[in-house]
Amino acid sequence: METVRIGVPRGLLYYEYGNLWQHFFEALGAQVVVSDETTQKMLTTGGMLDEVCLPLKVYVGHAASLAGKADCLFVPRIVSVARQMYTCPKMMGLPDLIRSNLSNVPELIDTPVSLRQRQVSLVDSVISIGYRLGQGKIASLGAWYWAWRQEGVKKSVMTGTDGLPATALRIGLIGHSYLIQDKFISMNARAKLTAMGMAVITPDQVPACQAQLAARDLDKKIYWSYCHQLVGTALALINDKAVDGLIFMTSFSCGPDSIVGEIIKRKAGESKLPFMLLNLEEHTAEAGFLTRLEAFTDMLKRRNSR
Structure with a gap:
C-alpha cells in the first residue's frame, strides 16, 4: 500500500502542536510534508483575503504552497482546547476558509476538536483521524500516546536566555x-x-x-x-x-x-x-x-x- 502524504501548513497552531501532529501521523505510517518557512510569495498568495489578520493570510499561503506535494492537508477545526473556553474564531473556520479561497489544494482532513465540555472528545477526534487513514481505534490511540510521550517538557522562566550573562537586561x-x-x-x-x-x-x-x-x-x-x-x-x-x-x-x-x-x-x-x-x-x-x-x-x- 502506498504511503499517504499528509501536508501540514507551517502556520497558526502548527507552532503549538506541530511536532505532536508529525509524530502522530508518522506513528500511523503516513509521510508528513510540512510547508517551508514563510516567504513573501506565501504572504502575497494569502494577501488576496480581506479583513483577516496577517497570520491567517500567511497560513493560506502555506496551504497553497503544498498543492501537488501532498495527498491531503491536515487543517483541523479547533474549536476549544480547554474546558469552558474557545480558540479564536479563525481557528474554527480554517477548513472553510481554505476550501472557499483555494481551488487547487488536495482533500482536507478537517476533524473537529472541541474540549469545551468534555475532554474525552479529543479521543473521538484521534480515532476519527485514524479511521480516515485506514487505522483502527487501538492503533490510533497508541499512536497518539506515543506522540504525546515524545513531546519535551517546557522550559522554566529561568532558562532559555540565549546564553547571555545573568546581568543582562x-x-x-x-x-x-x-x-x-x-x-x-x-x-x-x-x-x-x-x-x-x-x-x-x-x-x-x-x-x-x-x-x-x-x-x-x-x-x-x-x-x-x-x-x-x-x-x-x-x-x-x-x-x-x-x-x-x-x-x-x-x-x-x-x-x-x-x-x-x-x-x-x-x-x-x-x-x-x-x-x-x-x-x-x-x-x-x-x-x-x-x-x-x-x-x-x-x-x-x-x-x-x-
Whole structure:
C-alpha cells in the first residue's frame, strides 16, 4: 500500500502542536510534508483575503504552497482546547476558509476538536483521524500516546536566555507563538533583541501552571484560551519581577489581542514596568520596526544605569 502524504501548513497552531501532529501521523505510517518557512510569495498568495489578520493570510499561503506535494492537508477545526473556553474564531473556520479561497489544494482532513465540555472528545477526534487513514481505534490511540510521550517538557522562566550573562537586561516578548516563532512575520524580533544584548523571555519559557495561577488575578476570565494564557504569562513575569520590560507583539486587526494588550499595558503600568506594543501587518517596514526595538532597549539601559 502506498504511503499517504499528509501536508501540514507551517502556520497558526502548527507552532503549538506541530511536532505532536508529525509524530502522530508518522506513528500511523503516513509521510508528513510540512510547508517551508514563510516567504513573501506565501504572504502575497494569502494577501488576496480581506479583513483577516496577517497570520491567517500567511497560513493560506502555506496551504497553497503544498498543492501537488501532498495527498491531503491536515487543517483541523479547533474549536476549544480547554474546558469552558474557545480558540479564536479563525481557528474554527480554517477548513472553510481554505476550501472557499483555494481551488487547487488536495482533500482536507478537517476533524473537529472541541474540549469545551468534555475532554474525552479529543479521543473521538484521534480515532476519527485514524479511521480516515485506514487505522483502527487501538492503533490510533497508541499512536497518539506515543506522540504525546515524545513531546519535551517546557522550559522554566529561568532558562532559555540565549546564553547571555545573568546581568543582562531581561525583556518579556509576549505574543502568540505563530507570531514570535515565525521569523518572517516577526522580522526575527527575538534575534534582534538578543543581538542588542537583551535576554529574551517568551511565553513558551513560562510554565503553563504558573501562567494559569497568575491569570486568577484578573477581574474577569478571558474565554479565548490562548489570549488567557498570554495575559497569565505577562502577569507571571510582572508579579515575579522576572523582566525589566515587556513587549507585546500582535497583528493588526486582531480583536482579542486588542483587549489583551490593554490589560497587559495596564498591569505593567501599575508595576511601573516599561511596556511597548508592536503591531504587525503586511506593510510594516523593517527599518521602522528595528528603530522601535533599539529605542526601547536604549531606554531600558538608561533606566537601569541610574
